[in-house]
Amino acid sequence: MNCVKTVLLAGIAAAFSVSTAMADGEVNIYSYRQPELIKPLLDRFTQGTGIKTNVLFLDKGLVERIKAEGANSPADVILTVDIQRLTEAKDGDVVQPVSGNAVINKDIPASLRDTDNMWFGLTTRGRVVYASKERVAQNEITYEELADPKWKGKICIRDGQHAYNLALFASMIAHHGADYTEKWLTGLKNNLARKPDGNDRSQAKSIMAGECDISLGNTYYVGLMMTNEKAPEEKEWAKAIKVLFPNAADRGTHVNVSGMALAKNAPNKENALKLMEFLASGEAQKIYAEKVFEYPVMPGAEPSAIVKSFGTIKPDSLPLTDVAKHRKQASELVDKVAFNEGPSK
Known part of the structure; x- marks a missing residue:
């Protein structure tokens, strides 16, 4: 590039x-x-x-x-x-x-x-959960659930300060407030399999390798992996995961x-x-x-046929201007809970 x-x-x-x-x-x-x-x-x-x-x-x-x-x-x-x-x-x-x-x-x-x-x-693109087809039986999930101890050691994610993650964290503040989001981020951090690292595509690679069972990623990366002729190994990463649209039964999936x-x-x-x-x-x-x-x-x-194959998205109707005004606070919380240091010993 x-x-x-x-x-x-x-x-x-x-x-x-x-x-x-x-x-x-x-x-x-x-x-x-x-x-x-x-x-x-x-x-x-x-x-x-x-x-x-x-x-x-x-x-x-x-x-x-x-x-x-x-x-x-x-x-x-x-x-x-x-x-x-x-x-x-x-x-x-x-x-x-x-x-x-x-x-x-x-x-x-x-x-x-x-x-x-x-x-x-x-x-728009959804900030969704990539889940192992082999090891994750459920087909529904919420963002709130990512802090549930049942996922301890099973989540991988990119840098918490990355714009894609900050937007999601800011939406959590908009919906639940800063105190809740701080506790949620701490729970998510403690469920990580390792320190935040890589990009969205590499999280799918880690799931295929068995390093974690779920991760956060943007929907469009799945399509890019599925059709990547220059790096065909990415097609295998995409085959290893399924897309779960968080909060489909309530407020909807965060979109950027x-x-x-x-x-x-x-x-x-x-x-x-x-x-x-x-x-x-x-x-x-x-x-x-x-x-x-x-x-x-x-x-x-209509979205493309490939995007349709991921399933039906119900977008969160929260205006993105409401998300944007909480970005700075989200970044501060990422640092406050030492998110990028990974799970506590």
Whole structure:
């Protein structure tokens, strides 16, 4: 990926110079989403509108870069991968509102839009439980149950401070309060098989290896593993697990979001709005969801066949803005209970 990023940055340097930021028939995109994931979308947009897309991929520091560029920033549209980064863009004052846009508002539910119209969700993914097909008989679970001592030594997880986990922990605060969540995190920590480590995919690998029985992971990684021709061993990891949707019988499964925002000083604002309207459309959401195995946000839109094979998701209706405001407290609790040190001796 580093090589892709280097080539990409070198290849579009001229496109993002200040002197050429504004160009007829172009739109500049700063993206946390990997270029190969959004290419089919952007190709279709250009095909339909004739507007050329220039993409700058960053794996970190997007807000800082736009701030440094100031009023002359060439950024038109920002694409991000989770509520944390959407919130960072808003809090960092690098985006502007898109108010009263009938196309965007029609296709994106209010719970997946910023209350100030600073960002808009495009696709969602569930933060689910990966469970061993061989060793876990149950097909229902709750997040609360992860702190039950019956799972002692049987759970593996990535870094507690990772954005995906912090969003889930923040949702627990929103639902139950900080005191409950602190106790719950302590119980979850004490049920871990080892210190938090790796990424979501490697948790599935650990389950296959018998190192743990369950883990937390995003739904879309299962689809990526199932179809990975470049690393076919990941197909075996996916075969070893089943997807359990926590809290399906009550409030629903926590979801996170990929989203978009209009850059504060967008030099090609008209083209940027056209792109945002396209990204909100059913056609674009179908392409996006099938490419990255996520759920389209448009009411009634169908996920891909692979995503359907995981089972039916009942999304938690808690607005993501409520989740986002508890992120800092969730991070503090992760440190307070020494979550990343793993289970107590």
